[in-house]
Amino acid sequence: MKDTPRTVGDVMTQTVVAVSRSAAYKEIVKTLAQWKVSAVPVVEGEGRVVGMVSEADLLPKQQYKDRDPSRIEQLRHLDDLVKAGAGTAGELMSTPAVTLRGSATLAEAARLMARKGVKRLPVVDEDGRLAGIVSRSDLLRVYLRDDEDIAREVQDEIVDHFFRNCRPTAEVTVTEGVVTVSGRLPDAAMVPVVARLVRAVAGVVGVELRLEAPPVKPWVPEPPVVGPQF
Incomplete structure (x- = not known):
């Protein structure tokens, strides 16, 4: 890939369909079908x-179509019952909207999706x-990034920096996104640092380090200086 995705702005879809608060139920269903999406943002101004309206917000109308909403046992699903009677996006939407900026990293977006249990997120500018x-x-x-591109970045941005005083220099190989770095480091304390940096490279699936380094010398306090007695 020529331009390596780094942020949400690099991978997001910029042509987005949205609906207003007043959008009717059938209009929302038609919009989802036409654009082949399972959720749309709700915008105003x-x-x-x-907010967001998803297929899950629309389904209660079908789910409770042949049920009596006054039945006591259905009160456990009060939110769904409310949505079953809703007719506009403003009544159906999940709010407040979970959004993020285009400058967010891909990892931040993935964590937010997992934490909120959503499949997509609206991306907003500084004014929302x-x-x-x-x-x-x-x-x-x-993860469609070529192994050669990943290897080149690891070599140029990490290995050439950390191993510049080492001879021979480290070797980088990448197979199906798994990066292997072999060589010798001047300091064992640098090993976890290298691992973290390689893991953060876009497109890396896994990291295997075959690195040698001199053992860390234990700290030994210097003997006290004994001076003349006065």
Whole structure:
């Protein structure tokens, strides 16, 4: 990949369909079908994101279509019952909207999706206006990066820096996204640092370090200086 994705802004979809608070139920269903998506942002004003409507928000209307909403046992599903009777995006949407900026890293986006249990996130600018949308599949695109590109970055940005005074220099190989670094470091304390930096490179699936380093010398306090007695 020529331009390595680093942030959400690099992988997000910029052409995004959205609906207003007043969008009717059937309009939302048609929008999802037409754009082949499972959720849409709800915007107001100049495109400020206020919520999301997903297929899960729409399904209660079908789920409770042949049920009596007054039945006591159904009160355990009060939220779904409310949505079953809703007719607009403003009534159906999940709010407040979970959003993030285009400058967020791919790892930050993945953690936010996992924590909130969502499949996509609206991307907003500094004023909260819709700028794009990022999905799970967008985050996975980074793993399409060629092994050669990954190896080149590891070599140029990490190995050439940490191993510049080592002879022979370290060797970098990448197979299916798994990076192997072999060589010798001047300090054993640098091994976890190298591992962390390599793991952070875009497209890296795993890291295997075959590094040698001199053992860390234990600290020995210097003997006290004994001076003349006065």
